[in-house]
Amino acid sequence: MGKLPSSFILRSVVNAGSHLSNFRSVSSSSSNTIATYIEGLSMKPMSMPVRLKGKRDHRFDNVGHALSLFNKMIEKYPKPSIVEFTKLLGAIVKMKHYAIVVSKYRQIELLGVSHDVYSMNILTNCFCQLGRIDFGFSVLGKMLKLGVEPSVVTYSTLINGLCNQSKISEAVCILDEMTEKRYQPNLIVYSTMLKGLCKTGNTGRAVRFLRLMESRGYEPDIVAYSTVIDCLCKNGLLQEALDLFSEVKVKGIRPNIFTYTCLIHGMCNSGQQEEATRLLNEMVDNNISLGIVTYTLLIDALCKEGMIFKAVEIVDTMRKQGIVPDVVTYNILVDAHCKEGMVSEAEDFVDAMIKREIEPNVVTYSTLVNGHCLQNEMDKARRVFNLMIEKGCAPDIVTYSTMINGYCKGKTGHIEEALKLFQAMRNSGLELDIVPYNILIDGLCKAGHIEFAKELFHQLSDNGLKPNVVTYHIMINGLCKEGLPDEAYSLFGSMGDNDCLPDSCCYNVMIRGFLRNSYTSKATQLLTEMVGKGFSADIITATLIMDLIIYSNKSILL
Structure with a gap:
């Protein structure tokens, strides 16, 4: 097509340029390149054999067989074309051995076999799957340098890589510049972007992007709609999700099991078990096979609402439909x-x-x-x-x-x-973690073993743990009940040393400790401080204060 790359793509390629030399020597054992991934790669057999399509029918059950075939191919003369190599490497990609594919590309280059756009796209995909989008842009730079025209698949692959790393803004830039340069994004590209927006919680942008797809003549399929419905449900926008669901049905698009499961999950989380059951029955009426995930979501929701017997009935329904819990x-x-x-x-x-x-x-x-x-x-x-x-x-x-x-x-x-x-x-x-320590410290305090509790508390730092606000609350309460309010207050004042600020519970338990040990003045000062920080006395603290006012016939705040 002969179009110049856009400004964003040029910047990305330039930024990735430092990796280009690594890409060129990717078959080396240098720890600075992607090749280091290859060293620890295990040769795991596939559950299903892979069959290559072409003039010759090659069949192998694991990556070792594929590599054996590769070694035979590079020994041939004349050398096989890049098309044959691409078929083989494409099969290895299906086994998800991306690093191995990367290592073989340099070998192919050294044989004098020129890459084409298809082989470069496979390499770009491998880098993206390995989480190295920077190397992916290096491949794009190499394509431009060699005069290989990138295709829609090239940019689609980079968009997918960026979305997988939650770099949505960069992905949007590539999509916009593809459109500007008259590269026509297909439905897969739009769906990938939509999935990326939903994955990062950009609900509003996802809905707008869905409308953009429609305006550009790309009618979203049920997968695209379901992705947005799921995003809306997860963000508590159940009504908006239901509105979109209704729109889908009006358009004559048949909801699938994922669509219904998203809505049922959203309804269950909102306490709308009856509506969730209605949707479940709608699935049955529409001959949509209910999966175990859908049933389990409803069973969980019913149990959380205390409707255990109803949940057991759903399990019986599952079994009748041949679905085993x-x-x-x-x-x-x-x-x-x-x-x-x-x-x-x-x-x-x-x-x-x-x-x-x-x-x-x-x-x-x-x-x-x-x-x-x-x-x-x-x-x-x-x-x-x-x-x-x-x-x-x-x-x-x-x-x-x-x-x-x-x-x-x-x-x-x-x-x-x-x-x-x-x-x-x-x-x-x-x-x-801190939880079992808190439980035991609390048990020791309540059993009157304050010294053991203190010892366990001081062991936290030795075990690489920091006390949290619950730990301090337990210790302050225990010390106060043992008649040690001064030691408790010292601990209260040291909370900041562990990046842990007192909350309302800590203030209340410390004030109660002062009051019960007749430290009225200190209780008053701490009460004033607590109120100043926006906290208030709980019912127990308030009762103690009221008792003190009644029996002393004066307000402690005067």
Whole structure:
């Protein structure tokens, strides 16, 4: 077509120019090039064989076979054309071995085989798939230098690469300049841009872009509409999503399972379970096969609304339609029953899972453990905990934290069990966060072991952790209840050292500590400071203040 590249494309190519020399020596083992990706590449067999189309029918089951064919091709004389090489490399791309394809391009060049626009497009795509859009622009620069005219596919590939890296503004620039230079973007390009806008949460721009597609004569398909509907739902714009859904149906475009699933998810999140059920029935009426994801979304929503029996009915409907509930579906039901105190029924669902050869996972066991802990049935919780270990399902940080919390909130004497389990968790090799520490520190404080709590608090920094506002709240409360308000206030004042500012709860618990230990003046000062920061006294603090005013017959604020 002979058109000059636009200003944006020129800038991108110039910025990528520093990578061009790396591209030229990409087959080297230098750590500064994309070739370093190749070293650790494993030769994984494909689940399906790849068949090349052409004069000769080559068939191979893994990338090793493809590379063997490549080596045979480069030994031939005369050398195969770039078309034959492109077919082979295209097949390797389908296996997602992008770095291997990159390494072979330099070998082809050294053989004196000239690249064409198709082979360059494959190389550009490989760099984009590897997350190296900069190298992709280097290829574009090389094409321009060699006089190879970029095609719509070239720019489409770069747009896709930019969208995958959430560089939407740059992608829009390329699209605009493609149009200016009379490159005609196709529906795939527009759909890629639309997906990129939605992925980055640019809901308003996505809707406007959808209208732009329509105005330019590109009628969006159901995939494009569904992408925008999903974006609207995820951003809480359910009514706008429903309006667009109605528009799609008026245009005679048939919604698919993804369209319905997005709307059902949005309705469930908005508490509109009845409307979600109506859409589910509409899918059935329209002969759209319901998938397990759609059903599971509705089951989860019903459980969260406390409509457990309705959720169980949906599971029965699933089975009647030949859709087998998976471990995620069962976990939702187990969790819902446990939270309602129906742990026995939850265990029945776990038994049903096992009978149907669905293996319970760490979430299943952790949920049952939590159910027993909520009922203060620590012996049963421990049996489930031990059972999961016997079954080879290693407890995670949630399981351990749940058990420790159960012991801390249980009967007197369980704090020792909590300490043993905490030590087992530390020895397990799990990467701990602040949550289990907070649980145990709180348990120690409530059990009157303030010194142990202080020791554990000071161990946080040794383990690379920082206390959060919950940790400080627990410690300040514990110290005050042990009659140590001065030490508590010192800790309160040091919160900023860990980039943690006191919140309303910390102020209230510190003020209560002062009041209960007869530090009326300090309580008054801190109350004034708290109000000045926009916080207010909670009901417990307010009651203590009122009691003090009544019994002292004067306002502490005077």
